Amino acid sequence: MAQTLVPHFVNDQGVDRIRIGVKEFQCLGATPPHDHPHVYLDMGHEAQIVCPYCSTLFIHGHDLAATESDPPACIYVATAPPGAPAA
Numbered sequence: 058m059a060q061t062l063v064p065h066f067v068n069d070q071g072v073d074r075i076r077i078g079v080k081e082f083q084c085l086g087a088t089p090p091h092d093h094p095h096v097y098l099d100m101g102h103e104a105q106i107v108c109p110y111c112s113t114l115f116i117h118g119h120d121l122a123a124t125e126s127d128p129p130a131c132i133y134v135a136t137a138p139p140g141a142p143a144a
């Protein structure tokens with residue numbers, strides 16, 4: 058079975074809206090350890106959705122890839138802690 062990675066977004070900059078290239082994603086609020094509960098959001102047929110925890114407005118941008126956001130710093134990429142074994 059193939060797995061699809063669900064993009065994660067953060068709002069460390071405190072902007073009121075973030076354009077993203079996907080309609081299904083997780084909002085972390087801020088970069089861990091300052092994050093809120095990781096909430097899965099699905100826009101469905103709509104073009105925008107508001108995170109119920111941090112009130113960030115996410116807007117679907119057809120011109121953006123799944124790995125892009127506007128502002129660019131809002132896509133979250135998890136990294137392994139130093140010394141952690143490789144997967």
